[in-house]
Amino acid sequence: MSARTALGRLTGRRAALPRPPEPGTVALSARGLGLRVGGTWLLKDVDLDLAAGSLLAVVGPNGAGKSTLLSLLAGDQPATTGTVHVGGLGVATAHPADLARRRAVLPQRATLSFPFTVADVVAMGRAPWAGTDVEDDDEDAIAHALTAAGMTGFTHRRYPTLSGGEQARASFARVLAQGASVLLLDEPTAALDLRHQEQLMRTARDCADRGQAVLAVLHDLQLAAAYADEIAVLHAGRLVERGEPGTVLTEPLLEEVYRLPIEVYRHPVTGAVMVGPRRHGKGTPTP
Structure with missing residues (x-):
């Protein structure tokens, strides 16, 4: 049994398939979002909309709450306060398969317990569509994702034998294969060399241009300026600024945030x- 089939049996079920949102409409929305651990607020009072057809870069120093925000938006972690909706579904109560058909998540680090091949890893992205009419598109989606991530020559390699950058690209291909309308990418370029950083961001930009809603947590302000429609700046767990790169990336704001x-x-x-x-x-x- 393939990894995709096994996962599909766990997640696949008959349900009304989501329609891709129209460009410019809100694909993901968060209101009053916050997370408190112990007595410390890691994130507080965040309101955020992500539109179809746009790429939003989330930037800020270490500890600003960027990865926490992405985890809450994805529904991978329950929020202390606030709500998140993706494609009209509340992430706190949505069935995992329904949620996975609407949003795909690239974590900072992907941990696999078994030595799957790259082809198996990318095929896992198709698991949410098992048992649906969209399942017929699996092979094309996987092939396209491997090409877009520059991984066509690695299909038979075992994931643990890859370099860190190659693993990151294989995981990105899995996200692309998933075919979700919303992509949530947590530091997708961190393990990549200069060439593959540019390749990945161009691909993310292409996804947005084709109508997907893309949110990327980035440390590289230059990449954010080059590829994002808008930049959101997090500082000490709060969203302090959002807008076009030329408006947000100012010396006074960045010097205050990054010290x-x-x-x-x-x-x-x-x-x-x-x-x-x-x-x-x-x-x-x-x-």
């Missing part, structure tokens, strides 16, 4: 927003 001298300027040829630490020669950033 580091920041330089923001426009590329002299393309006019693109450029951002990075303010340095003097080869030394450390100006204090």
Whole structure:
């Protein structure tokens, strides 16, 4: 029995299939979202809408609450306060298969207990569609995802034998194969070299351009500026700013959030927003 078939028996069931949201309409919505652990609020009072056909980058320093936010949006962790709806379903009460047909999640780290091949891992993304008419599209979806992630030459490799970057790309291919209208990506470029960072973000951008709603947690502000329609800045568990890259990426805001001298300027040829630490020669950033 294949990994996809086994998972499909657990998740597949007859149900009305979701319709992809129209471009520009809200595909995911959160209101008053918060998470408290012990006496500490890791995330508090977050309102967020994610539209079909857009790519939203969530940025902020370590500990700002980025991964916590993504986990709550995905329904992988129950919120202390607030609600999240994806494709009209409340994530707190939705059946796992119904939720998986609407949103796909790329965690920071994927842990597999068995030595599945890359082909098996990517096929797992099709499990939510087992027993539905969409199951007929499995092979095409898997092939397309492998190509988009640059993993066609790795199909027979065992997942544990891959490098960290190769594992990240295989996991991204699984997310693409899932065919959900909402993609939630947690630091998708962290383990990748420069070439594959650009490839992955171009693919995420293509997904948004084709009508999917994409949220990507990113540390690289330059990647966020280059590929996102909007950027949301988290700081100390709160959403402090959101808007187009040229509006949000300002030196005063970034210096306050990152506690580091920041330089923001426009590329002299393309006019693109450029951002990075303010340095003097080869030394450390100006204090």
